[in-house]
Amino acid sequence: MLGFLKQAVATHGDVIYFTIGPIKIALVNQPEQIKEILSVQHQKFVKGRPLEMAKALIGEGILTSEGSFHKKQARVIQPAFHRKRMESYIPAILDYTDRMMSHWEEGKAVDVREDMTTMTSLVAAKIMFQADIESDSKAIVGALDTATDLFGRIAVPYAEWLLHLPLPSSLQFRKAKKRLDELIYDLIAKRQENPSSHDDLLSMLLDPYGDGSGTGMSLQQVRDEAITLFLTAFDTTSTALTWTWYLLSQNPEAEAEFHAEIDRVLQGRLPTAEDVPKLSFTRKVMTEAMRLFPPTYVLPRQSVEDFEIGEYCIPKGTIVLMSQYLIHHDPRYYKHPEVFDPHRWDDREPQRYQYFPFSGGPRTCIGEPLAWLKGVLVLATVGQRWQLKLVPDHPVELLQLINLKPKHGMQMTPHRRTH
Numbered sequence: 001m002l003g004f005l006k007q008a009v010a011t012h013g014d015v016i017y018f019t020i021g022p023i024k025i026a027l028v029n030q031p032e033q034i035k036e037i038l039s040v041q042h043q044k045f046v047k048g049r050p051l052e053m054a055k056a057l058i059g060e061g062i063l064t065s066e067g068s069f070h071k072k073q074a075r076v077i078q079p080a081f082h083r084k085r086m087e088s089y090i091p092a093i094l095d096y097t098d099r100m101m102s103h104w105e106e107g108k109a110v111d112v113r114e115d116m117t118t119m120t121s122l123v124a125a126k127i128m129f130q131a132d133i134e135s136d137s138k139a140i141v142g143a144l145d146t147a148t149d150l151f152g153r154i155a156v157p158y159a160e161w162l163l164h165l166p167l168p169s170s171l172q173f174r175k176a177k178k179r180l181d182e183l184i185y186d187l188i189a190k191r192q193e194n195p196s197s198h199d200d201l202l203s204m205l206l207d208p209y210g211d212g213s214g215t216g217m218s219l220q221q222v223r224d225e226a227i228t229l230f231l232t233a234f235d236t237t238s239t240a241l242t243w244t245w246y247l248l249s250q251n252p253e254a255e256a257e258f259h260a261e262i263d264r265v266l267q268g269r270l271p272t273a274e275d276v277p278k279l280s281f282t283r284k285v286m287t288e289a290m291r292l293f294p295p296t297y298v299l300p301r302q303s304v305e306d307f308e309i310g311e312y313c314i315p316k317g318t319i320v321l322m323s324q325y326l327i328h329h330d331p332r333y334y335k336h337p338e339v340f341d342p343h344r345w346d347d348r349e350p351q352r353y354q355y356f357p358f359s360g361g362p363r364t365c366i367g368e369p370l371a372w373l374k375g376v377l378v379l380a381t382v383g384q385r386w387q388l389k390l391v392p393d394h395p396v397e398l399l400q401l402i403n404l405k406p407k408h409g410m411q412m413t414p415h416r417r418t419h
């Protein structure tokens with residue numbers, strides 16, 4: 001998709017209209033226009049068809065729901081991402097990062113993408129559900145990968161109907177979804193048996209007064225929100241971290257500065273909440289990594305009425321694409337855009353809609369603050385002890401599914417740092 005969109009912009013400019021079978025699509029590639037769609041006139045757009053296939057897995061969760069129902073669900077979930085509550089998640093983040101590193105050996109290659117994915121899924125289960133799923137992590141991560149891989153079909157006309165056919169991929173999807181449902185419903189059942197002993201996201205979802213109704217969410221709604229937040233927490237952050245380690249390994253000067261900051265700030269101890277603002281270069285490293293490789297790289301919306309943008313009219317029902325990847329690599333907004341340069345953020349704050357890895361407007365990712373906190377803590381904790389080097393000749397290619405992943409994993413060798 002990205003190759004096609006880059007060529008289309010180079011040939012036809014910043015507003016492009018095309019069709020795939022019966023599907024009407026417009027690509028919009030200017031920050032001010034993107035702001036109009038995501039923020040100023042957001043009520044003229046819904047997430048629409050591009051997320052119909054996602055609904056097959058996550059149902060009517062906060063990612064896929066619309067209108068007043070989405071606002072009600074967001075009010076229930078928002079307290080889980082308040083600053084003080086997020087600080088209570090730090091021990092779990094550090095613990096599971098330490099468990100991940102305990103399996104590493106000097107010079108022995110590991111798949112960093114796989115390790116980051118497993119670690120972030122364990123953290124997500126712990127902070128959201130107070131559950132330790134380490135013994136089941138391989139099966140769960142495998143099920144999540146199987147389920148999300150299917151969304152590569154999303155541009156195919158009537159792709160959502162393919163799920164109902166007895167194709168091998170569709171059968172694998174159903175098996176993976178069944179495994180994930182078993183996990184979530186088991187966590188819900190255990191919590192219902194002992195509802196008063198926890199203060200986490202699952203308790204918020206099960207609170208009969210949480211949504212203001214006095215009756216609470218249905219079991220299906222709790223399941224949909226839980227699996228949505230679990231999926232987004234494990235997939236987006238792990239992808240961002242994987243690309244960050246790769247980019248550091250390819251840029252030794254930035255890597256040296258990254259390690260020097262960690263040593264200076266932490267002085268051999270584990271990071272705390274107070275250290276996070278002091279790890280400013282570490283945050284710039286992650287900011288720059290998500291500029292070059294934004295986990296969410298194409299953002300779709302669907303128009304619910306005719307919509308004028310500049311001299312053009314986007315017809316009702318059109319899927320509008322906005323690509324973080326294209327904007328983040330555009331030389332109009334970034335000098336030398338293909339260069340990994342964390343110092344480009346020294347004298348500028350990320351400008352929304354020129355930099356929007358977490359979307360924008362009212363539908364900005366609700367978990368963005370936690371993603372930054374978790375990312376900086378994991379980078380500092382790992383970088384304090386290890387240097388990661390890419391295995392020579394390991395192929396690095398883009399896998400364009402829901403998120404922008406490395407197609408062949410990320411084989412790297414850990415080397416112990418000496419201070």
